[in-house]
Structures are given as C-alpha cells and as structure tokens.
Amino acid sequence: MTYKQSGVDIDAGDEMVDLIRPLVERTYTPRVMGLYGGFAGMFRLDFAEKLLRRNYQDPVLVGCTDGVGTKLKVAFMLNKVDTVGIDLVAMNVNDLICCGAEPLFFLDYLGVGKLAPRRMAEILKGVSDGCVESCCALLGGETAEMPDFYKSDEFDMAGFAVGVVERRKIIDGLDVMPGDVAVALASSGLHSNGYGLARRVIFERAGYGPDDRPPELDGHCVGQQMLIPTRIYVRAVMDILGRYKVKKAVKTMAHITGGGLPGNLPRVLPEGLTVKIKRDGWAMPKIFDLIEKKGPVDRDEMYRVFNMGVGFVMVVSPASVEPIMARLRQMGERCWKLGVVKPGGPDLQWA
Amino acid sequence: MTYKQSGVDIDAGDEMVDLIRPLVERTYTPRVMGLYGGFAGMFRLDFAEKLLRRNYQDPVLVGCTDGVGTKLKVAFMLNKVDTVGIDLVAMNVNDLICCGAEPLFFLDYLGVGKLAPRRMAEILKGVSDGCVESCCALLGGETAEMPDFYKSDEFDMAGFAVGVVERRKIIDGLDVMPGDVAVALASSGLHSNGYGLARRVIFERAGYGPDDRPPELDGHCVGQQMLIPTRIYVRAVMDILGRYKVKKAVKTMAHITGGGLPGNLPRVLPEGLTVKIKRDGWAMPKIFDLIEKKGPVDRDEMYRVFNMGVGFVMVVSPASVEPIMARLRQMGERCWKLGVVKPGGPDLQWA
Numbered sequence: 001m002t003y004k005q006s007g008v009d010i011d012a013g014d015e016m017v018d019l020i021r022p023l024v025e026r027t028y029t030p031r032v033m034g035l036y037g038g039f040a041g042m043f044r045l046d047f048a049e050k051l052l053r054r055n056y057q058d059p060v061l062v063g064c065t066d067g068v069g070t071k072l073k074v075a076f077m078l079n080k081v082d083t084v085g086i087d088l089v090a091m092n093v094n095d096l097i098c099c100g101a102e103p104l105f106f107l108d109y110l111g112v113g114k115l116a117p118r119r120m121a122e123i124l125k126g127v128s129d130g131c132v133e134s135c136c137a138l139l140g141g142e143t144a145e146m147p148d149f150y151k152s153d154e155f156d157m158a159g160f161a162v163g164v165v166e167r168r169k170i171i172d173g174l175d176v177m178p179g180d181v182a183v184a185l186a187s188s189g190l191h192s193n194g195y196g197l198a199r200r201v202i203f204e205r206a207g208y209g210p211d212d213r214p215p216e217l218d219g220h221c222v223g224q225q226m227l228i229p230t231r232i233y234v235r236a237v238m239d240i241l242g243r244y245k246v247k248k249a250v251k252t253m254a255h256i257t258g259g260g261l262p263g264n265l266p267r268v269l270p271e272g273l274t275v276k277i278k279r280d281g282w283a284m285p286k287i288f289d290l291i292e293k294k295g296p297v298d299r300d301e302m303y304r305v306f307n308m309g310v311g312f313v314m315v316v317s318p319a320s321v322e323p324i325m326a327r328l329r330q331m332g333e334r335c336w337k338l339g340v341v342k343p344g345g346p347d348l349q350w351a
Numbered sequence: 352m353t354y355k356q357s358g359v360d361i362d363a364g365d366e367m368v369d370l371i372r373p374l375v376e377r378t379y380t381p382r383v384m385g386l387y388g389g390f391a392g393m394f395r396l397d398f399a400e401k402l403l404r405r406n407y408q409d410p411v412l413v414g415c416t417d418g419v420g421t422k423l424k425v426a427f428m429l430n431k432v433d434t435v436g437i438d439l440v441a442m443n444v445n446d447l448i449c450c451g452a453e454p455l456f457f458l459d460y461l462g463v464g465k466l467a468p469r470r471m472a473e474i475l476k477g478v479s480d481g482c483v484e485s486c487c488a489l490l491g492g493e494t495a496e497m498p499d500f501y502k503s504d505e506f507d508m509a510g511f512a513v514g515v516v517e518r519r520k521i522i523d524g525l526d527v528m529p530g531d532v533a534v535a536l537a538s539s540g541l542h543s544n545g546y547g548l549a550r551r552v553i554f555e556r557a558g559y560g561p562d563d564r565p566p567e568l569d570g571h572c573v574g575q576q577m578l579i580p581t582r583i584y585v586r587a588v589m590d591i592l593g594r595y596k597v598k599k600a601v602k603t604m605a606h607i608t609g610g611g612l613p614g615n616l617p618r619v620l621p622e623g624l625t626v627k628i629k630r631d632g633w634a635m636p637k638i639f640d641l642i643e644k645k646g647p648v649d650r651d652e653m654y655r656v657f658n659m660g661v662g663f664v665m666v667v668s669p670a671s672v673e674p675i676m677a678r679l680r681q682m683g684e685r686c687w688k689l690g691v692v693k694p695g696g697p698d699l700q701w702a
Binding site: 001002003005006007008010033039040041042043044045058059060061062063064065066067069070072073095096098099101104105107108109111139140141142144145146147148149150154156158160162163165167170194196197199200201205254255258259268295296297298301304305 | 352353354356357358359361384390391392393394395396409410411412413414415416417418420421423424446447449450452455456458459460462490491492493495497498499500501505507509511513514516518521545547548550551552556605606609610619646647648649652655656
C-alpha cells in the first residue's frame with residue numbers, strides 16, 4: 001500500500017508549488033530573504049539600511065489572523081475562486097492597520113478536499129493580488145490535502161499578517177475627545193461577514209439562485225454582488241498616517257467586521273465616550289436592503305451583523321476632517337462624516 | 352430573522368473568549384503589549400532594553416504556517432482534543448528553528464462546525480501548552496464557526512509562528528562539508544505526518560478500533576499511540592545554538608515532516624553533498640512496524656512518508672558531535688549519530 005493510494009498526491013503538490021511560484025514571487029520586496037520553498041520565509045527588518053519605508057527606533061510587531069468564513073460557499077456556488085484570496089488578505093491587513101501598523105508580510109493556510117493544482121493557483125491569485133494591493137510580501141503558505149474534511153472541490157482558508165509600528169506612534173484611542181469626528185470609509189459590499197445570515201436569507205428564504213438578478217439589485221447578479229472582494233484600506237490609511245506624523249490627527253480606527261458598527265466602533269473608544277451617528281445618513285450598497293427586506297431582518301439586527309456600507313472608520317481631530325477627507329477622496333476612497341464623539345457609551349448613539 | 356437563527360451564536364463566542372483568556376495570558380511574556388481582545392496582538396522587539404534573550408543588530412523575521420492534517424481525525428475518534436494544539440505549535444516552531452530563529456509568537460486559526468466554548472477551551476489548552484513549551488507568546492487567534500464546512504464536533508486548525516534571527520547567524524547549510532555528522536533527535540511517534548496512510552492501514556486494512564491494543568504495541572492503545580503529541584525541539588536546539596555562538600558547530604538542521612528523511616534532509620544540504628545513513632540503525636517507535644506489517648507498506652515508502660523515529664536532524668562539525676550529543680541528552684533528548692556527510696546527492700545514501 002502507498003501514500004498515494006491513501007488519497008494524498010505528492011506529485012500534485014509539487015506541480016502546484018511550481019504553478020504558484022510566480023504568484024508568490026511577484027509580492028517579494030527587497031526585504032524578503034531566502035528562497036521560495038524553504039522551511040520558513042525570511043524577512044529583513046533592516047532598520048539600518050532603511051529598506052523599510054519608515055525608520056523604527058522601538059519597533060513593535062503586530063500580528064493577526066482571520067479567515068473568510070462562509071463567503072467561501074458563495075465562491076463555490078459561482079465556481080469563481082480567484083478573489084476570495086483578496087478577502088483573506090483584506091480581513092487581516094485591515095485589522096492590522098487599526099493600531100497604525102504598516103503591513104510587512106502575509107502567510108496563508110489552505111485546507112482542501114482535493115489538491116487540484118490549477119484550482120489552487122486560481123485561489124492563490126487572489127491572495128497574491130491582495131498582498132500586492134496591501135504592500136505585503138507573501139512570505140509563505142501551506143496547502144493541506146484533507147479529503148476527510150472537505151468536499152473535493154471545497155476548501156477553507158486562514159490568513160496571517162505581520163506588521164510593524166513605532167512604539168510611541170501606536171494608535172490606542174486614548175486621545176479621543178468629545179468633538180472629534182468619525183469619518184466613514186465606504187465598504188464595497190458585504191465584505192466577509194454575516195454570510196451565515198445573508199446566504200440563508202437570499203438563497204433559502206428568498207429562494208434566489210446565484211445567477212438571479214433581483215430587481216432590487218438594478219440588474220446585477222446576486223451571487224456576484226455577494227462575492228465582491230473586501231476593500232483593502234491599507235494604502236489610503238498609510239498615506240494619511242504618513243502625512244500627519246507629528247500632529248496626532250488620527251485618534252483611533254476601527255475595521256468594521258462581525259458585529260458591525262455597534263460591535264467594532266465602541267471598542268476602540270476610551271471609556272465614557274461614544275459616537276453619535278446619523279443612522280442611514282449615507283447610501284449603502286443595495287445588497288443590504290435586499291437582505292433586510294427578504295429576511296425580513298430587523299434594522300437593529302442588520303446593523304449588528306453587517307457593515308451596512310461602512311468598511312472602516314477613522315476618528316480624527318475636528319481641524320483635520322476636511323483635509324483628511326479630501327486626501328482620502330484623492331486616494332479613491334468614498335468617505336463621509338459618520339458622526340461626532342460625545343460623552344456616553346459604551347453603546348453608540350443614533351440620531 | 353436573526354443571525355442566531357442562521358446558526359451563528361455570538362454569545363457562545365463571548366463565553367469562549369472568557370474561558371480561554373487564562374490559557375492565552377499564561378503564555379504572555381514582558382514583550383507582549385496591549386490587551387487581550389484587541390484587533391491584533393502586539394509584540395515589542397525591544398532591542399534596546401534587552402527583553403529579548405539575545406541582542407540583535409540586523410534582525411531577520413522568520414514566519415511559517417502549518418496545520419495538523421488528518422491527525423485531527425484520530426483526536427475525534429478518541430474524543431480527546433486537548434493535545435492536538437501541541438502538534439499545531441510543534442509543526443510550526445520546529446520548522447522555524449531550522450534556520451536558527453528564536454520563536455517569538457504564535458497565532459492560531461480554528462474552523463469549527465459548532466462553537467462549543469468548553470471544547471474550544473480544551474483545544475486551546477494544547478495550543479497554550481505548546482506555546483509555553485516553545486517559549487512563544489500566543490499573540491492572537493481566530494475561531495470561525497462554519498456549520499456548512501465542518502461536522503458539529505469536528506474542526507480544522509492552522510497555526511502561524513514568527514521568530515527572529517540575527518542575519519549573519521542564519522543557518523543556511525552552506526558550511527556543510529564532507530565528514531560532518533548528522534545527529535538524529537528521536538521523534539515521539541508519528542508526529543503530524545502520514546496520517547492519510549496510517550489511518551487507512553490501521554483502521555481500515557487492519558480493522559483496529561482506536562481502543563484496540565495490538566500485541567505489536569506491547570499493550571498500548573493504538574489510538575493513543577497515534578495521538579502522542581509531536582515533540583517540540585525548541586528548548587534543546589536553542590540551548591545548543593546559544594552554547595556555540597562563535598564557533599559554527601551547527602551547520603544545518605531539518606525538521607522531518609511529510610516526505611520523511613529523503614524529503615527533508617537533502618533540501619538543507621548544499622548541492623553535491625548527501626548523508627550516508629545506516630538504515631534501521633536505531634530503535635523506532637513500534638507504531639511504524641505495525642503500519643509496515645499491516646499495510647503492507649514497502650520499506651522505502653515508509654521512509655518517504657513517515658519520520659521513522661527521527662523527528663529532527665542537526666548536522667554538526669565532527670569535533671562538536673560528542674559534546675552536542677551529551678548536552679542534548681542532558682536536555683532530555685534521545686539522540687544518535689544518524690550518518691556522515693559525503694559527496695553525492697541529491698538522494699540520501701543508505702548503508
């Protein structure tokens with residue numbers, strides 16, 4: 001009896017390693033050392049020679065991990081797996097930058113039912129795109145063939161990101177004061193949260209197939225709309241932080257993930273402060289209206305589960321609001337004044 | 352309709368976060384900053400104040416990721432999930448140290464069918480134990496409840512480790528010379544590789560149940576023997592490297608994982624060199640004999656799939672062999688001379 005007979009194909013693994021190599025190497029920066037295919041990836045901090053964009057005196061490493069959740073099921077339904085890797089990177093690097101950290105490198109884990117090299121390369125294309133978009137080196141990864149765990153054409157994925165921040169520049173939210181302004185950065189859609197509820201409502205309650213075009217979506221396919229990649233805010237946020245190095249214009253930041261605005265914004269504010277938000281004071285992607293209506297889902301529950309159009313929040317000093325919003329728009333972000341910091345909390349206030 | 356009705360229980364998540372908190376915090380070192388529960392974990396490099404064991408001039412970060420594979424199925428069969436976390440940490444940190452890196456921190460991802468807080472705490476106990484054993488801070492983690500992906504009492508897990516090595520001390524194997532000696536460090540059993548084949552042979556071909564005690568195992572339960580945690584070599588290897596800082600006594604190292612000795616040892620040797628190994632020249636755990644006999648599995652295939660009793664290999668200069676082996680034994684490792692470096696390759700030579 002052989003290993004191959006037991007269901008694990010080492011040759012397919014080797015073929016995959018060759019196929020994904022260019023996707024990995026296109027993310028390499030001069031900071032990446034060592035060779036593709038080693039036991040572990042190596043990354044020079046290189047403070048002396050300034051390969052890092054900024055110079056660090058007292059560097060703090062920041063690490064986080066996240067997956068994509070059941071958004072993957074939508075990718076399987078549409079048989080389109082080349083963008084969930086962008087979601088995977090986004091979910092991690094958008095968390096990472098909240099404390100002011102600059103993303104350095106990323107690693108991915110794929111658990112698959114069957115190791116089909118071309119499909120793996122499609123998946124890795126998204127991871128590679130996300131890494132390029134967020135200026136992260138794809139330092140390594142693992143693909144585990146686990147036929148007893150996953151259906152042959154399905155998989156789960158986990159990502160890990162590491163960044164660095166100068167210790168005295170860590171954004172911890174302690175400077176937030178009443179009168180500061182919460183600036184919303186638009187999400188691209190559902191991002192990667194709430195798919196348990198979204199799929200149940202859209203595919204079961206409403207009975208849509210992934211290729212259906214409900215009138216509420218202006219002729220767009222519902223599956224495609226659900227698969228739009230999570231927006232990556234790294235370039236925009238890093239640009240703003242780079243422009244306000246001395247003045248502490250950016251007080252705190254929140255990546256709006258599971259739990260929505262109520263679950264993510266209060267946790268980055270000091271005790272005794274909250275944000276007063278004009279609810280529905282912005283145009284949100286129509287997928288949210290569709291879910292609310294077809295559920296039906298209570299409006300409060302919608303806000304607790306979904307990002308409702310707000311992918312990221314920057315709380316900034318009043319004097320910096322207009323220049324920061326102008327620069328964000330130059331960088332291609334849609335943004336608006338979400339609300340103002342007030343005494344209160346821990347719950348958000350709704351106007 | 353609510354999120355909870357769609358199968359995701361946010362309250363259970365909160366309960367889990369409270370339950371695992373002490374398991375996470377016991378791994379914290381003075382280098383860990385920030386608080387449990389933030390968007391991302393923070394870790395001070397702190398070169399100036401020497402919180403790090405060694406001082407770094409030109410630090411290189413090393414990152415790697417791995418899972419446990421289908422060893423998890425054995426844990427499910429025995430309903431004993433409190434040690435697979437040790438395997439998870441081991442698979443990562445044993446890779447990390449091969450280039451001479453000191454492990455700094457670890458993050459874990461758990462994809463679960465149902466988020467049962469007490470079971471999650473059991474799983475995390477193993478991760479926490481592995482981190483303590485390998486001097487790693489458990490900086491963060493993610494638990495994703497994905498009922499459409501995993502059976503309610505099953506899960507997959509991925510780990511991610513980051514370490515640091517001084518650039519000019521990176522162990523790259525380029526100094527290996529004929530006459531250098533490969534020292535084997537004993538494995539504790541199957542470790543975390545080859546379970547596709549091992550489970551097929553033991554539970555299907557041989558028809559054993561996990562609680563059976565085949566005579567070949569001297570009265571031990573076959574399931575328990577298959578679940579012995581992967582040995583973590585961090586303390587022993589770090590100790591040796593710390594003792595031979597100036598003299599380059601340790602030339603290269605290999606973690607023996609999937610692919611066995613033939614798949615892992617040649618890749619850390621320079622071109623044109625190989626190791627001549629006296630095959631079967633050591634006592635290996637009896638689980639390997641059982642698999643070989645019950646498969647039957649060809650002896651060559653056994654060496655290509657399993658570690659065959661060798662969990663880690665250090666290639667050292669001839670003059671250092673005896674003192675290094677003596678110190679490894681003091682540190683509790685079972686070790687022996689596996690073979691000698693010879694011209695040849697890329698395949699290993701067998702005596």
